[in-house]
Amino acid sequence: MKSLKENFQKKHIIIIGSGIIGKFNALELSELGFQITIIDPAQHKNSSNAALGLLMGNMYQKRKGRSWDLRKQSIELWPKWIKFLQKFNYELKIEKPLIQLTTNEAKFKKLEKFIYENQDQNLRILETDSLFIKNINKAFQTKNIKGMISFKDGRINAKSLLKTLDTYLKNKKINFLEEEIIKIRKSNNQWISITRKNEGIKSDIVIVCNSLKAVDLIDHLSHNIKLIPVLGQAIEVDINDAEVNLLSLPKQFNIDGKNIIPKSKNKLIIGSTDEYSTNPEENIFEKLTDFLDKKPSWLTKDKISKKWFGIRSRPDGNPSPIMKNLENGLIICTGFYKNGILLAPACSKWVANEIKNYFS
Template sequence: MKSLKENFQKANIVIIGAGIIGKFNALELSELGFQVTIIDPTQLKNSSNAALGLLMGNMYQKRRGRSWNLRKQSIELWPQWIKFLQKFNYELNIEKPLIQLTTNEEKFKKLEKFVFENNDPTLLILERDSILIKNINKAFQTKNIKGIISFKDGRINALSLLQTLDKYLKHKKVNYLQGEIIKIRKSNNQWISTTRNNENIKSDMVILCNSLKAIDLIDSRSHNIKLKPVLGQAIEIEINDAEVDLLSLPKQFNINGKNIISKSKNKLIIGSTDEYSTKPEKNTFEKLTNFLDKKPNWLEKGKISKKWYGIRSRPDGEPSPIMKNLEDGLIICTGFYKNGFLLAPACSKWVANEIKNYLY
């Protein structure tokens, strides 16, 4: 019988999809010694390039079940991976803390109860008289904003992370093919992935990380998986108000479901993932800036200096994400909805374990 190490060195794995999940799987598997090929027709246009990189794990309120276990594992794995990737980009880091805010009293009571019940020293209630709340209320010209702060959660620069992963994968000589896979089939214990140009790529295993398009490559009768398209979008707003310094705000926070990142004294980013659509609406500015009863003057007069969006997928009829071993040598990892960046380490660890079990 071949040793596990021999199996690893000879096993060839194809990953379809070059977003954060595909890249992270390639990272983990190449570290284990596998020969990895990533296939994606439009690497720079996938939804990961439109992500804000918020890592909201520890403040997740449902602390049981599969979703919490994945979050918990990723929270523990992220610092290890950051330390490892800093060899390729010393500036890469997780900016902490992360703040969740609301103007809804009922929602605040739930947040308050969550903090009290969990007795977690890394989670605190932000009282009305805290300097952070005072600065936020002053900037947004309101008195109603309250919330909680998590010192374990934060944000990683999504674009910087993706570029660092590319650097690492190039260093490891991971093969990257720019093609669209339209069909996969199994023949003589090998998987054959066929491109639109009729090129056949053989491998021992295939991992589907290509979001909505993953279900086009599997037998829907055997695997009843349904996905909905979800539009994630963000805008960078430039303000012209000498009295408002956006750097007085926390670096990353969430108000009533909208994610906000203070970029500079006069620029901020607002993002959200909440539309079942594939194209942004014309009133993007209104949709993303209407998270308070009354908009502050500086935000009302703000100008969009940049905007971007990405199509994500959300499972229909089952929890997010979909991580399944469909058949021998075929794994699917998709439907991460809002949490691709957060859950990437836990996903890649799960995939690696599945492959070890399959090969040994």
């Protein structure tokens, strides 16, 4: 009897969309032996390239349900994938820990309750006298910040991760087509993906990972799938100021929902917003620094050295993400308006299991 891998080698899978979700699916399925083609007309201009890469898994406060299950699986899978991907980029790593802070007493009480009830050694309360908080207070001139530290959560540099996946995919000689798919249809037992140039590409399976545009390719009405755009913005400030050393701050932390990543002594990233729009707004500095009553003198609008945004898709009327086996050999994996980087390993595993079941 032929091995499963030999059987899979004859099966061709098309992945539409080459953000983190498309690329991670390609990695998982290529390791199982499938022939893969990824199709994307603009792989560097997507929301994955805008992501800050925070992996907020273990600090998620709901400890049951689908969302928690996906997070839990991803937390377990990430170390294995990092080890594997280090063969292609030895510098790839998850920077730990991750700190979540708030200026709101009621939110802090909730965090305390969560930590007390879970008795997880990897989660601890950070009181105002901890060194991390003291350094944050010194730099931001804040007083009332408190929160928690998660030793199991952290950050992966999203751009470096995408580049490493590209190196892997190239090394494995995975086909990549710089095309836009405008239609998919079934013909006998095969799927035909039609490009804008009106070329048809055949495959046994199609995985739709093209975020917002997924609804253009499937019968979204009968599958009850509606996606809405959510804009996320981030800024980099270059302070060029001896007043504060940004490297005295934790490597990554979050205050009242704003993620902060010191890059060097003088550079800091702050992100990101959740806006139900597709056009970046001008008052981004005010939005991203609204956790501060009074801004320290080094943090001013004119210090912004870079700003960027990404548009993600949020399912309307369904929980995020959308992972469905729509019909024989047509799978959708989209609607990652948040946490797409974190959830990529668990979601790719779900897709792989669906495909394995389909062929067995």
